[in-house]
Amino acid sequence: xxxxxxxxxxxxxxxxxxxxxxxxxxxxxxxxxxxxxxxxxxxxxxxxxxxxxxxxxxxxxxxxxxxxxxxxxxxxxxxxxxxxxxxxxxxxxxxxxxxxxxxxxxxxxxxxxxxxx
Amino acid sequence: xxxxxxxxxxxxxxxxxxxxxxxxxxxxxxxxxxxxxxxxxxxxxxxxxxxxxxxxxxxxxxxxxxxxxxxxxxxxxxxxxxxxxxxxxxxxxxxxxxxxxxxxxxxxxxxx
Numbered sequence: 001x002x003x004x005x006x007x008x009x010x011x012x013x014x015x016x017x018x019x020x021x022x023x024x025x026x027x028x029x030x031x032x033x034x035x036x037x038x039x040x041x042x043x044x045x046x047x048x049x050x051x052x053x054x055x056x057x058x059x060x061x062x063x064x065x066x067x068x069x070x071x072x073x074x075x076x077x078x079x080x081x082x083x084x085x086x087x088x089x090x091x092x093x094x095x096x097x098x099x100x101x102x103x104x105x106x107x108x109x110x111x112x113x114x115x116x117x
Numbered sequence: 118x119x120x121x122x123x124x125x126x127x128x129x130x131x132x133x134x135x136x137x138x139x140x141x142x143x144x145x146x147x148x149x150x151x152x153x154x155x156x157x158x159x160x161x162x163x164x165x166x167x168x169x170x171x172x173x174x175x176x177x178x179x180x181x182x183x184x185x186x187x188x189x190x191x192x193x194x195x196x197x198x199x200x201x202x203x204x205x206x207x208x209x210x211x212x213x214x215x216x217x218x219x220x221x222x223x224x225x226x227x228x229x
Contacts, residue, residue, distance in 0.1 A: 033217075042221030043161065043204065056216060091160055106217060108160035 002026075004109035006092050012115045018080040021112045024073055025094030033106065034067055034077050035091040043091070049075065050097075082116045089113050118143055121220035123205050129226045134195050138223045140188045140205030149208040150181055152190050155222065156201045164190075164203070195227045 005024040013019055025032045033048040047057040052069045060067070064083070069075040079086055093106040123140045130136045142150075150167035165172065167179040167188050178191040188205055205220035 035219075043219040045216060045218070048216065105163040108162070110160055 004092055004094055004107055006090075006109035006112050008112060009110060010113045010115075012117065013082055014117050015083055016081045017116075018078065019082045019086075019114060019116075021077040021090050021092075021114070023075045023077070023092030023109060025075070025092070026096075026107055027073065029094035029096045029107075030072075031095050031097060031106075032069060032075050033093040034075070035093065035108075037089045037091060037111075038087075046077070079114075082114075084116045087114055087116050119220075120144060120218045121205055121207050123220040123223045125221060125223060127224040127226050129228060130195055132195060132197060132227055132229055134227075135191065135193045136195055136225060137192075138190045138203055138205075138225075140190075140220055140223075142186050142188070142205075142207045142218075144207070144209055145183075145186065147186075147207045147209050150179075150188050151206040151208075151217070152177075152179060152188075153204040153206055153219070154201045155204055161204055161219075192225075195225075197227050197229070200225055200227045 004026055007022045030051050034046040035043050036046055037043045044059055046059045047067045048055055049069045052072055065079055067077045089111045091108050091111045093108045095104050095106045121142050128136055152164040153161040154164040155161040165174050165179050167181045169181050171180045176193045180189045192199055202222040202224045204222045207218050
């Protein structure tokens, strides 16, 4: 299996521009998560989906951020307009909820390193 | 107060040493506990789950103390390749949710 795929791996943009990050989860996984990691705040959950439906978006910083999951194999995280404080590494992760209902390992993609100038 | 707190380190230890990390969590409803490892400029990866009875995986031992709400990770006979950031992770099951809360990590540097 190819694992979780994210694109682009690096993105440098100017303040005010729209940024779209993409994620392909592991085939068969029913949960997809978007995280943001910074030195100051560590790894923060932004939003997660179950069976393509957003379950909890309480971590989305503000209305400039939006996420979609149009099908089981693709998700996007969009920032419009971008600001310098959005500079961070954005990770996508996926997992398959165990039959016993327990919490199973989350598999992370390689991340997108975003720099907003 | 942060939901999951860790000493950021860095812990600089010689090869072969034993090193221990602690982590505290604030929500007593937390259900599951994990240690993830993150190498520099890489993604986090699961190191091990943490069970109430304690569990061991080779040189790694994890312990959970629910009464005091802390989790520990012990690494014996440390190797250069153990150098990484170790993330303490807690799950609170809510309405079928599957949401992990990460600590900011403890950095370990193993030296010759």
